[in-house]
Amino acid sequence: MYVPGCGGCSSIIHLCAKYPKSVLAIGIVALSGYLFSNADRTNTCPDPKVQEITVLKSTAKIEQDIKVAEVAFREVEHVRLSNDGIRRVLDLYHCTRLSPDDVRKDSALARNIGLLYFLDLCHEVGIEEAKILYLNQK
Secondary structure, eight states: OOOTTSSHHHHHHHHHHHOHHHHHHHHHHHHHHHHTOOOOTTTTSOOHHHHHHHHHHHHHHHHHHHHHHHHHHHHHTTSOOOHHHHHHHHHHTTOOSOOHHHHHHSHHHHHHHHHHHHHHHHHHHOHHHHHHHHHTOO
């Protein structure tokens, strides 16, 4: 059936075959310890509804933060975004086909690029500091 004593796995099989009552007792103790432990099992098998609520709450928080940042952006959007700022956003989104001049030709695109730049600043330093940095860009 097997060769006893040839390697670790074979030794375990040999012990299990030789002492089945001991293996059964160890298994019962381990199972009862698992079943009756006070461990919080919500992390090992979370409820899908709880996960969905958590995701929705975080999404709502992100959307609220974006709305606050958009309101703050309206205070500074009159300042023209620098070429470096435009390049930073274009590089961030791997947009190689556009140049700062192309962005400036389309006012809606220029505004959206400015908003993305401002949102990135808000993420890095917060809204108030982002306003200052946006107004003082070079």
